[in-house]
Amino acid sequence: MGAVTSPTGDRRYLEDFSVGQRFAPPGEYTMQLDEMKRYARDFDPQIIHTDEAGARDELYGQIIASGWMTLGVTTRLMVLARIFGSTPLVGVSINNLRFLEPVNAGDVLSVEAEVLETRPSKSKPERGYLVMRVVTRRRNDGKPVLTQDWTLLMPRRS
Amino acid sequence: MGAVTSPTGDRRYLEDFSVGQRFAPPGEYTMQLDEMKRYARDFDPQIIHTDEAGARDELYGQIIASGWMTLGVTTRLMVLARIFGSTPLVGVSINNLRFLEPVNAGDVLSVEAEVLETRPSKSKPERGYLVMRVVTRRRNDGKPVLTQDWTLLMPRRS
Numbered sequence: 086m087g088a089v090t091s092p093t094g095d096r097r098y099l100e101d102f103s104v105g106q107r108f109a110p111p112g113e114y115t116m117q118l119d120e121m122k123r124y125a126r127d128f129d130p131q132i133i134h135t136d137e138a139g140a141r142d143e144l145y146g147q148i149i150a151s152g153w154m155t156l157g158v159t160t161r162l163m164v165l166a167r168i169f170g171s172t173p174l175v176g177v178s179i180n181n182l183r184f185l186e187p188v189n190a191g192d193v194l195s196v197e198a199e200v201l202e203t204r205p206s207k208s209k210p211e212r213g214y215l216v217m218r219v220v221t222r223r224r225n226d227g228k229p230v231l232t233q234d235w236t237l238l239m240p241r242r243s
Numbered sequence: 244m245g246a247v248t249s250p251t252g253d254r255r256y257l258e259d260f261s262v263g264q265r266f267a268p269p270g271e272y273t274m275q276l277d278e279m280k281r282y283a284r285d286f287d288p289q290i291i292h293t294d295e296a297g298a299r300d301e302l303y304g305q306i307i308a309s310g311w312m313t314l315g316v317t318t319r320l321m322v323l324a325r326i327f328g329s330t331p332l333v334g335v336s337i338n339n340l341r342f343l344e345p346v347n348a349g350d351v352l353s354v355e356a357e358v359l360e361t362r363p364s365k366s367k368p369e370r371g372y373l374v375m376r377v378v379t380r381r382r383n384d385g386k387p388v389l390t391q392d393w394t395l396l397m398p399r400r401s
Contacts, residue, residue: 128315152334157286182337
């Protein structure tokens with residue numbers, strides 16, 4: 086996988102986002118069987134993610150990616166999209182996460198996002214919360230494979 | 244990190260679980276700075292997760308683990324706990340996920356789980372859904388660092 090990105094671009098603040106704003110960054114990620122197995126060995130050591138022969142007898146008939154790896158790839162694509170400039174992407178909560186389709190080797194994933202809500206913190210005036218619907222799409226067939234709503238910590242302009 | 248676990252134990256079915264049932268497996272995982280950086284390079288390439296000097300100027304003053312790595316470690320601990328026997332752990336959805344505390348190098352994590360709901364599928368009689376509250380706890384200070392509700396696909400006894 087790639088190197089660490091240097092932060093580029095300005096800081097972004099809660100006020101820079103508005104409800105309904107959409108992002109469809111061009112970045113994509115091709116799922117590779119060896120990386121799928123490596124992730125699974127580290128974080129999701131199950132036959133359905135690591136062993137071709139064993140996976141044949143299970144629900145999907147072949148190795149599928151750990152859903153938590155698909156989550157990681159989604160995070161990578163969102164970070165590299167740099168829609169937050171040099172402001173760190175800090176997750177507070179996730180709601181309505183759905184694993185919609187099994188992800189296989191060769192699948193090319195991309196992300197889309199839409200702002201659902203911007204909410205100043207009640208207790209800390211320098212902070213706020215940005216709620217985004219994040220959709221992970223498989224470019225091979227256009228299907229969404231993962232959807233989720235992220236609540237991110239976002240600084241406010243002073 | 245460790246090797247892939249062989250599936251051991253019987254298949255577990257939806258009927259083997261009941262609301263209120265709790266699990267507190269003994270497994271633990273110690274967060275290591277080099278693994279935190281490696282995860283971040285792959286999936287969450289941000290200064291706050293990769294660069295000591297740069298992280299000093301950010302919100303937490305030091306490198307913290309990617310929340311998505313903490314999710315991966317939680318999955319690992321849940322898989323290795325084998326409370327599902329040899330039945331694969333297949334996630335359908337996640338709700339109410341909260342990143343409660345930053346996770347640092349040296350933190351020792353463990354998991355606890357409680358069954359919230361067991362629900363037969365309406366369309367597929369051989370399947371059902373198991374909803375579990377999963378809590379990731381830091382043994383160093385006893386604080387929960389991550390909570391989430393998993394909906395898992397579970398076979399039913401025929």
